Amino acid sequence: MTGQGRLAAWGIGLAALVALPFVYRDPYHLHILVLILIWSFAYTSWSMMGRFGLVSLGHGGFMGIGAYVTALLWNHLGLSPWIGIPVSMVAAGILALIVGYPCFRFRITGHYFVLVTLALSGIVLQVITATRDYTGGSLGYTPNRASGNKLLALQFDDKTTWYLIALGIWLFGIVVWHWVDRSMARYALEAISEDEDAAAAAGVDVTAEKLKITLLSALMTALAGAIYCQYQMFITPDTVSGIAVSLQMVFAAIVGGLFVSLGPTFGAVITILLAETLRIGFGTRAVGWDNLVYGVLLVLFIIFLPKGILGSLLDRLKPQRKVPRAHEQEAVQVARPGT
């Protein structure tokens, strides 16, 4: 596809997406679309660092901070989400730097990095549960309904408004993805993901580059959490933080494919439709069955289709386009520690 053709396709697709809620108004379907867009943004945020071999299972923690800090500031201090969201993003960013800096500075990579970040999301979950006097613990938390200005409180009853907001946020994520894709940082990070020592020898500041992308990714994930909270108006530690949410992000990004901008979006469409179909299919009587089937499918999928659906599809469509870069030959190459 030529550059102009690609741009035209994006334009037409976007116009159709914007026009959709004015033509089609089924509230349930719009609700699913909003969820898909918000989670797509979260998965895209994860893949920003995931595509460079930085496999984080701590993003559930960043998302939880985004959601809870925004809601807590609103309920306890009456701080508008317009201020609360940036504050929550800064909080997530600081946490990302505190955990990321020693990891990157001291070359904690591979299994070690995964386990450290995994523990991070577990700890955030513990903190939310432990501060149950403020956060409601595992019973969940509801931001107070705004009595005055709805815009100031970022609370809307109208699904169409939320759809457009979610669409904007999602588009922002895609734009950032492309911005990183075209930047010098991308080449530096690709070099790092292939060989850290060689990259360092070539003049790449390994720690700084990794920290920058981690910070960006954490900020965006916190934003996703805050938007999710404002839309759903109810959050529990299990739906916005913890190991399960982190795994869900990684899984969706891998399903969709990591190395194309729409991959995580595609992953969100598939996983959310699957979860929703299973949930409705099993009904309310069979609690847990949907997750059981979901988990089994997840394992089967990773064993039999490790490159992701969109990734595999694109590979088949244009195999002659280019020789894959070394780090693309595996879904994500994780450096071995210590050896």
Added chain:
Amino acid sequence: MGMQAFLDIFDIYLLEAVINGILLGGVLALLALGLNLIFGVIDVTWICYAELVMIGMYAMYFLVQYYGISYFIAAPLTILLVALLGAALHYLVIAPLLTAPPINQLLATGGVLFVLQSFATVAFGIDFRNLGIRLPVLAFGDMNFSYARLLSFLAALVGMVAVYLFMTRTFTGTAIRAISQDRQIMALMGVDTKRIYLITSAIGGGLAGLAACLLVLQYDVHPFVGLSFGPITFLICVLGGLGNFIGGFVAAFVFAEIISLGGLFSDLEWGYVLAFAFFIVMMFIRPAGLLARRR
């Protein structure tokens, strides 16, 4: 109450917390040993390790409460069951992914975590259940210790000694240690790596089963109980150095002390937070692990 009396009581509580920390450390060390063994030999991290423990705790609950089997007969049965579960996990999920990128192996065991949690939810419901065995409290001077913790600590030590003897005194154990040193060459030496991997997975599972038998004496079982000690086990393994058995052992006791002493001043959850903060600080001081030689 005078200042001196306050200090006396505080000291007693402090000493009690220190000793409770040591007792908790035994079980954590057992978990770290299992995870380290799997990582050291097969080069895979079982994210779902704590969920195997959860299944084992349910097995204990049903054998003892529902079928009325004695605790000491139920325990070996549970250990055997979880050992089989570990072998099955390797055979069904890890073996097909041995040559896949590590992230896929991690994700697959993450999927198993989902499966085990939702299986427990479907099969047993989300109620908290306990064994209903009330062990006496051991009074020592002014301090009280739970007999269950003491028993757990001793059993964990016995379990670790048994694994140590198996690894050093038997041919299979020697082969397992050799494989962890060089994966490729051992196949050429006539060792059936597939069989060794299966045995190692079964031992890893068995250790989770033993931990389950001990934890069920102190904690209620529910489908998400694994989340309360899974993350801490991972931190212990990273701090001790993945695959480093002695490092894991030392780190387990350090973490147990932090959790126990942190819990003295507030909730147990804050003990975990304190442990995580300590972990971050330790990364700056000893990035390659607690017992690593400085390069």
